[in-house]
Amino acid sequence: MRSMTSGPDIRALGVALLLALLAGCGPNTVKVEGNFPAPLMEPIPLTLGVWYPEDFANHEFSDEAKTRSEPSWLVSTGDAQVAMWDTLLAGMFTDMVHMRGEPASGQMNQLVNAVLIPHVDELQYAIPQHTNIKVYEIWMRYRFELVTTSGEPIAEWTMAAYGKTPTAFLRSDQAAVNLAAVMALRDAGANFATSFTRVPDVAAWMDGGQQAIDNPPAEVDQALDAPPETEKAEVDS
Amino acid sequence: MKMILALGLVLITTGCVTSTVDEMVFNEPLAGIGDSTVVILGRRHASDYETEPDFIKCVGDHISRRDNSITVINEIDFINSLYPWFEPRTAPLHPEDITRLLEQDPVAQRMLELKTEYMIWVDGVTVQSDSAGSMTCGIGPGGAGCFGFGTWSNDSNYEAVIWDFTDQAEVGRVNTTATGQSYMPAVVVPIPIIAPVQGTACDGIGDQLLEFLSSEY
Numbered sequence: 330m331r332s333m334t335s336g337p338d339i340r341a342l343g344v345a346l347l348l349a350l351l352a353g354c355g356p357n358t359v360k361v362e363g364n365f366p367a368p369l370m371e372p373i374p375l376t377l378g379v380w381y382p383e384d385f386a387n388h389e390f391s392d393e394a395k396t397r398s399e400p401s402w403l404v405s406t407g408d409a410q411v412a413m414w415d416t417l418l419a420g421m422f423t424d425m426v427h428m429r430g431e432p433a434s435g436q437m438n439q440l441v442n443a444v445l446i447p448h449v450d451e452l453q454y455a456i457p458q459h460t461n462i463k464v465y466e467i468w469m470r471y472r473f474e475l476v477t478t479s480g481e482p483i484a485e486w487t488m489a490a491y492g493k494t495p496t497a498f499l500r501s502d503q504a505a506v507n508l509a510a511v512m513a514l515r516d517a518g519a520n521f522a523t524s525f526t527r528v529p530d531v532a533a534w535m536d537g538g539q540q541a542i543d544n545p546p547a548e549v550d551q552a553l554d555a556p557p558e559t560e561k562a563e564v565d566s
Numbered sequence: 567m568k569m570i571l572a573l574g575l576v577l578i579t580t581g582c583v584t585s586t587v588d589e590m591v592f593n594e595p596l597a598g599i600g601d602s603t604v605v606i607l608g609r610r611h612a613s614d615y616e617t618e619p620d621f622i623k624c625v626g627d628h629i630s631r632r633d634n635s636i637t638v639i640n641e642i643d644f645i646n647s648l649y650p651w652f653e654p655r656t657a658p659l660h661p662e663d664i665t666r667l668l669e670q671d672p673v674a675q676r677m678l679e680l681k682t683e684y685m686i687w688v689d690g691v692t693v694q695s696d697s698a699g700s701m702t703c704g705i706g707p708g709g710a711g712c713f714g715f716g717t718w719s720n721d722s723n724y725e726a727v728i729w730d731f732t733d734q735a736e737v738g739r740v741n742t743t744a745t746g747q748s749y750m751p752a753v754v755v756p757i758p759i760i761a762p763v764q765g766t767a768c769d770g771i772g773d774q775l776l777e778f779l780s781s782e783y
Binding site: 519 | 647648651654655670
């Protein structure tokens, strides 16, 4: 009798099966993806620079399984973080500029009123297997630094964000964790948008810097287009 | 003939549901809501449950299907178009909070564009309880099969609060509860006899909201 499957086919099938078995041993990986709407609000009359540190832009969270019955988790939120904060800040302020480098004295950068540097200090998650409640949860604690272009601190504060989603028929753990993370990011945006001007140090700076706000830096575009020597001169002056 | 058989099978394999609806209406529109729109939103403040988005969609679809002159804005579209003012953290909890919200020009402008006259907040959840029984399934060279019996109860409890956006006041409140027992006997093949508890709650709350919103009911 002639076999319907040739030798190489069987080997390929074996490799595929082995890979599938090995994949079953790996952690549950979630790359958070979602759509984030622009905020509906009067823009704050500031040109805000934003600098995403590398550990923020590539933020991921991993959790090793404590028992054999529990899966390990690897949740990457970096791309979604950047997408959400870009959309939020662009709608919240008159202008939003991505800085070329981390604000510091001597660092050539665009001219802005202040630079926001976000950090994710902590992320925790809970799935129904942990809590016996049919809800997936993500909790994050952000730390924000508001600094001048030369890196001098204006304000520093922390902010919590929380997202949850219920279990649903035919929804995988990964999809539910993704949805909970998207909800947490939306909550972070909502919290930031409604509390930014009420942070005491930020409010004091905005009151004191009203003159700067009334005269926003018109040189931003020129500084971006100018040759490096000119920029260096501007920064040094 | 096949249709009758299929219908009979569906009726046989559907469990029984007991449902109660309570209604309190303070200020009913006599001629329906006209050209205005209505939005149905789920409350998501509680830490241990969330009002299911599927339930909110079901109520909205029920209203639109029964009276197609009523425009029900999709919940997600509404929340996204007014981000960040209807997130769990920021959503208005009382009708008076609408005043604070409308103080912001972009929000007032968007609400005007959406022509939202009524905002209906639905709070509640369907939970499964009292599950009992056991079932064993096996697979062998001769085939596969299950044997056993399972039963569980589902309980729905939802409350809809109707806000009049123009008057910035609560104008009605509808509460619905539904309970049903589902069964799953298995002799080789499991036969689920599911009680449509959430669907019954959806129809109950939808019918009461139609009486409020529609001039035809």
